[in-house]
Amino acid sequence: MAEFSLIARIAARAGRRDDVVLGIGDDAALLRVPAGRLLVAAQDTLNSGVHFPLDTPAAAIGWKALAVNLSDLAAMAAEPAWCLLSLSLPADDAGWVDGFMDGFTALAAQHRVALVGGDTTRGPLSVSIAVHGFVAPGDALCRRGAQVGDEIWITGTPGDAAAALQRRQVGQPVEPALQQRLDRPQPRVAAGRELRGLASACIDVSDGVLADLGHLLEASGIGAELDLARLPVSTALARTVDGPARWELQLAGGDDYELCFTAPAARKADVQAALQRADTPGAVIGRIVAGSGCAVRQPDGRPWQPPRRGYQHFDPALVASDRDRPSA
Amino acid sequence: MAEFSLIARIAARAGRRDDVVLGIGDDAALLRVPAGRLLVAAQDTLNSGVHFPLDTPAAAIGWKALAVNLSDLAAMAAEPAWCLLSLSLPADDAGWVDGFMDGFTALAAQHRVALVGGDTTRGPLSVSIAVHGFVAPGDALCRRGAQVGDEIWITGTPGDAAAALQRRQVGQPVEPALQQRLDRPQPRVAAGRELRGLASACIDVSDGVLADLGHLLEASGIGAELDLARLPVSTALARTVDGPARWELQLAGGDDYELCFTAPAARKADVQAALQRADTPGAVIGRIVAGSGCAVRQPDGRPWQPPRRGYQHFDPALVASDRDRPSA
Numbered sequence: 001m002a003e004f005s006l007i008a009r010i011a012a013r014a015g016r017r018d019d020v021v022l023g024i025g026d027d028a029a030l031l032r033v034p035a036g037r038l039l040v041a042a043q044d045t046l047n048s049g050v051h052f053p054l055d056t057p058a059a060a061i062g063w064k065a066l067a068v069n070l071s072d073l074a075a076m077a078a079e080p081a082w083c084l085l086s087l088s089l090p091a092d093d094a095g096w097v098d099g100f101m102d103g104f105t106a107l108a109a110q111h112r113v114a115l116v117g118g119d120t121t122r123g124p125l126s127v128s129i130a131v132h133g134f135v136a137p138g139d140a141l142c143r144r145g146a147q148v149g150d151e152i153w154i155t156g157t158p159g160d161a162a163a164a165l166q167r168r169q170v171g172q173p174v175e176p177a178l179q180q181r182l183d184r185p186q187p188r189v190a191a192g193r194e195l196r197g198l199a200s201a202c203i204d205v206s207d208g209v210l211a212d213l214g215h216l217l218e219a220s221g222i223g224a225e226l227d228l229a230r231l232p233v234s235t236a237l238a239r240t241v242d243g244p245a246r247w248e249l250q251l252a253g254g255d256d257y258e259l260c261f262t263a264p265a266a267r268k269a270d271v272q273a274a275l276q277r278a279d280t281p282g283a284v285i286g287r288i289v290a291g292s293g294c295a296v297r298q299p300d301g302r303p304w305q306p307p308r309r310g311y312q313h314f315d316p317a318l319v320a321s322d323r324d325r326p327s328a
Numbered sequence: 329m330a331e332f333s334l335i336a337r338i339a340a341r342a343g344r345r346d347d348v349v350l351g352i353g354d355d356a357a358l359l360r361v362p363a364g365r366l367l368v369a370a371q372d373t374l375n376s377g378v379h380f381p382l383d384t385p386a387a388a389i390g391w392k393a394l395a396v397n398l399s400d401l402a403a404m405a406a407e408p409a410w411c412l413l414s415l416s417l418p419a420d421d422a423g424w425v426d427g428f429m430d431g432f433t434a435l436a437a438q439h440r441v442a443l444v445g446g447d448t449t450r451g452p453l454s455v456s457i458a459v460h461g462f463v464a465p466g467d468a469l470c471r472r473g474a475q476v477g478d479e480i481w482i483t484g485t486p487g488d489a490a491a492a493l494q495r496r497q498v499g500q501p502v503e504p505a506l507q508q509r510l511d512r513p514q515p516r517v518a519a520g521r522e523l524r525g526l527a528s529a530c531i532d533v534s535d536g537v538l539a540d541l542g543h544l545l546e547a548s549g550i551g552a553e554l555d556l557a558r559l560p561v562s563t564a565l566a567r568t569v570d571g572p573a574r575w576e577l578q579l580a581g582g583d584d585y586e587l588c589f590t591a592p593a594a595r596k597a598d599v600q601a602a603l604q605r606a607d608t609p610g611a612v613i614g615r616i617v618a619g620s621g622c623a624v625r626q627p628d629g630r631p632w633q634p635p636r637r638g639y640q641h642f643d644p645a646l647v648a649s650d651r652d653r654p655s656a
Contacts, residue, residue: 021366025547026471027403027532028370030463033361038349041444042356043412043458047451075355084371086456116369123375126451128414130371130458135358143354204355219353 006120009097010085013105014115019081029116031082037134040078044068048125053168058099059106060183061127066107068206069131070187071257075204077141077192078133080111088123100127103184111189141195141202141261143219150200150262150288152224153271155188155280157234158209162253163241177236185257190278195261198271202261208252209285210306213260213294220262223291226251229299232283244304251296252308262288334448337425338413341433342443347409357444359410365462370400376453381496386424388511389455390431396534397459398439398515399585403532405469405520406461408439416451428455431512439517469523469530469589471547478528478590478616480552481599483516483608485562486537490581491569505564513585518606520587526599530589536580537613538634541588541622548590551619554579557627560611572632579624580636590616 011024021030033039046065048054066083073080085104089096108115113131160181164174188204195202203216209226217224231250241249263271268284275282286294296304339352349358361367374393376382394411401408413432417424436443441459488509492502516532523530531544537554545552559578569577591599596612603610614622624632 021465022468022470027400027530028368028406028459028461030404030468031367031369033367035363039359039361039367039460040356041359041410041412041458041460043414043446043456045414045416045447045449045451045454045456047416047449047454050449050451072355076358078356082369084369084458086371086373088373088375088454118371119373121373121375121378123373123378123454124452126373126375126416126454128371128373128456130369130412131356132367132369133356137349140350140358142350202355 003120006092006097009094010101010115010120013101015105015108015113017081017112017114020114020116023114023116029082031116034134036136038137038140040073040076040133040135040140041130042069042072043128043130044072045126045128056183058096059103062100062103063107063184065127065129066104066113067185067187067257069129070111070189071185071204071206073131073133074187074189074192075141075202075259076135077139077196077202078135079193080113080131080133080189082114082116082132084130085115085118086128087118087120088126089120090123090125139196141192141199143201143203143216145201146216146220146222146262146288147200148222148288148290149265151265151268151284152213152226152286152288153261153263153282154209154232154258154285155191155282156256156258157232157237158205158256158258159246159250159253160234160237161185161255162249163237165255166249167240175236175240177234178240182255185255187257188259188280191259191275191280191282194274194278198267198274199261199263202259205256205258205260206254208254209260210251210294216260217292217294223289224286224294225289226286226294226296228296228304230283230285232281247304248306252306331448334420334425337422338429338448341429343433343436343441345409345440345442348442348444351442351444357410359444362462364464366465366468368401368404368406368461368463368468369458370397371456371458372396372400373454373456384511386427387431390428391435391512393455393457394432394435394441395513395515395585397457398517399513399532399534401459401461402515402517402520403469403530403587404463405467405524406463407521408441408459408461408517410442410444410460412458413443413446414456415446415448416454417448418451418453467524469520469527471529471531471544473529474544474548474550474590474616475528476550476616476618477593479593479596479612480541480554480614480616481589481591481610482537482560482586482613483519483610484584484586485560485565486533486584486586487574487578487581488562488565489513489583490577491565493583494577495568503564503568505562506568510583513583515585516587516608519603519608519610522602522606523589526595526602527589527591530587533584533586533588534582536582537588538579538622544588545620545622551617552614552622553617554614554622554624556624556632558611558613560609575632576634580634
């Protein structure tokens with residue numbers, strides 16, 4: 001099977017939308033953005049051995065490659081619409097592509113995302129997706145905008161994916177609930193959209209809560225305090241690890257794809273109602289304060305210094321301890 | 329230097345446009361598509377050792393990665409606007425990134441393309457670009473639409489890039505004019521736009537004239553005849569190779585990034601005027617005929633069977649003779 005058979009295999013499962021004037025099969029896609037809406041666009045690449053372990057099932061890679069991109073749209077409060085997919089494969093493997101598309105289309109269907117173009121090439125296994133959505137000009141959530149008096153919220157239960165990865169790497173059994181969170185993160189698209197007009201700033205958590213909240217604080221020119229006692233913990237994670245080791249996974253683990261956002265304390269009930277409409281759990285984990293940086297408090301009130309703040313590609317400290325990452 | 333320093337290095341040279349509401353530095357870009365225009369979107373990936381030889385200068389990779397994507401917009405008659413860039417690098421190398429951005433921004437500035445997002449990750453060297461432009465709904469050129477009575481045109485002089493690659497791979501000196509065509513293809517954006525309302529069908533030639541014309545014929549449900557005597561030949565290529573070896577490079581070589589398009593024979597003078605306005609050379613190389621497939625005639629009128637029709641990833645015949653490609 002050659003390149004064009006692979007493309008046909010993928011195109012057959014591209015999904016349909018009325019605003020796709022011309023999809024896969026020409027030099028470019030022709031797409032209709034609704035009047036009065038901004039285009040929202042992001043692109044993220046997953047490389048084998050860096051963003052997922054080498055033996056990750058194809059379906060999990062297909063799901064996750066789309067999920068990490070939809071998570072970026074969610075953080076902007078955008079409505080997903082289309083994506084482009086570049087797939088680099090070491091060999092022509094129809095079974096792998098079918099598995100990949102099983103995961104990809106399962107998530108694409110949930111969010112009505114149509115695949116409208118891209119390419120398949122030979123190369124080390126890598127998936128690059130560009131995702132597109134819409135938002136009304138005043139509705140987009142950004143990293144800047146957090147203010148003193150805002151509370152800091154997190155959706156879901158951070159740390160689960162990082163715990164799954166860590167246990168896997170030391171050869172210990174992984175609870176299915178944690179493995180699911182590593183392989184099939186659920187992008188918080190509904191929550192992002194419900195938070196329009198409520199959240200003052202928002203970011204998706206991919207490199208760890210502290211690292212990504214750090215970006216939000218920097219963009220907003222402000223500081224924060226986090227309370228470890230308020231961190232929401234999944235049942236599976238609580239069974240697996242506790243204390244500082246858990247805090248580190250939850251605040252600096254990465255791969256969460258949750259939303260971290262700020263909102264005025266006075267709007268707390270509105271935020272709770274918005275998250276309920278989105279069927280998304282969420283909790284206040286701290287507050288915005290004057291200054292810069294993020295202080296973390298232990299349950300007894302003492303300050304806590306995390307040993308690392310999150311994942312960075314090319315970070316010398318992390319490259320030295322690459323045993324922590326699937327790329328090792 | 330870590331990931332965020334690399335991003336800052338790239339972001340400093342992103343380019344500006346009034347329709348970029350929010351560019352690099354948030355979870356996604358916010359972009360304004362002009363009223364009454366369709367969004368045109370394409371994504372192409374270049375992998376080291378597959379799409380360019382391992383020792384290709386960083387600036388040539390930066391230029392070419394954008395050029396192959398702009399060539400897709402050109403074929404749709406679109407006006408380029410924005411792109412997203414995913415860069416996978418084996419190591420943090422500021423000098424390489426600066427060189428890459430030199431080539432990238434040189435071409436981006438020519439076409440007023442702003443870089444609005446993407447990511448940098450660790451992995452085997454790979455560049456994936458998603459490019460975006462606009463076109464009025466009735467103006468887009470597609471692969472379908474060629475009709476009996478149309479002439480087949482090609483811009484530029486196909487075969488130059490393939491000749492450069494071939495000579496390089498057998499260790500022979502490469503004329504600078506041919507090397508330039510391999511490293512810095514010039515996407516035919518102006519020609520595509522001038523051909524709106526004139527060309528009946530259009531495709532960009534990346535895998536070789538026969539392969540890509542084949543896609544156009546298939547999409548149009550029609551056949552073609554090509555005359556080898558009418559193929560435009562660059563001075564440098566004519567000095568380098570002749571006869572069937574030249575024909576093969578010109579029709580099945582790949583990496584041309586020229587436009588192959590069809591137009592009614594009665595509009596020949598209009599097409600010539602359009603190409604002149606675009607400052608783009610072009611020539612008639614054949615005609616659309618009833619049926620399917622493409623017949624090629626030698627200068628003496630006899631039929632010619634090319635030994636291969638173009639480049640396909642995962643083509644077993646090509647993988648077996650991979651010595652022809654930089655990936656070997």
